[in-house]
Amino acid sequence: MNYYTSYIPFYAVIVSLIGVALILVSSRKPNIREFWTIAAAFVKFGLVLSLLPEYLQGKIAEVNLFNITSGISLSFRADGLG
DSSP states (O other), X not given: OEEEEOSHHHHHHHHHHXXXXXXXHTTTOHHHHHHHHHHXXXXXXXXXXXXXXXXXXXXXXXXXXXXXXXXXXXXXXEOOOO
């Protein structure tokens, strides 16, 4: 498999964190809370779906955010199941 740099796996995680924050802020308004839940789900689905064409070509998206120490880094990678 070939790896290529893409921030989409990182964005997929961030969407969930932002969604949680928005859900907590609107916790007393059920309709708005459900809107944020569904909106975050659709955004995440769109991000994951955007990775599909490259994956079908045999490429795997990854991003290295930063190195903690030599040989240890914070990275995100989106590869297929199994």
